[in-house]
Amino acid sequence: MMRRFQACSYCGKTFGHKQKLRYHLRLHTGEGLLHCGVCGKACTNAYDMKEHLASVHGETAKKNRRKQHDCTACGTRMKTAKALEAHLAEAHPDIGNTCEE
Ligand SMILES: [Zn+2]
Ligand SMILES: [Zn+2]
Numbered sequence: 001m002m003r004r005f006q007a008c009s010y011c012g013k014t015f016g017h018k019q020k021l022r023y024h025l026r027l028h029t030g031e032g033l034l035h036c037g038v039c040g041k042a043c044t045n046a047y048d049m050k051e052h053l054a055s056v057h058g059e060t061a062k063k064n065r066r067k068q069h070d071c072t073a074c075g076t077r078m079k080t081a082k083a084l085e086a087h088l089a090e091a092h093p094d095i096g097n098t099c100e101e
């Protein structure tokens with residue numbers, strides 16, 4: 001069975017999937033393009049942008065490594081969940097009990 005390839009009407013590039021062609025077309029039309037907030041590179045979809053951020057700027061990796069634990073009450077930044085727990089208990093004992101009777 002022959003697979004029908006989708007060809008770009010602008011540059012003739014072929015794609016096995018309609019969705020891929022749709023993303024590719026954004027490069028020509030500029031419609032729906034995502035621009036990297038750091039270097040301005042245009043990506044055709046969120047997945048590519050994520051990949052770009054991770055590979056070029058190391059964004060995702062950094063975020064995963066440095067998980068932040070911010071106190072929702074006063075904004076104090078804690079290094080670990082345990083430290084935040086201790087802070088909550090000490091500085092905001094009333095917040096600890098979220099379920100009110
Ligand atoms: Zn094209
Ligand atoms: Zn970038």
Ligand SMILES: [Zn+2]
Pocket residue numbers: 071072073074075076087088091092
């Ligand atoms: Zn706090």
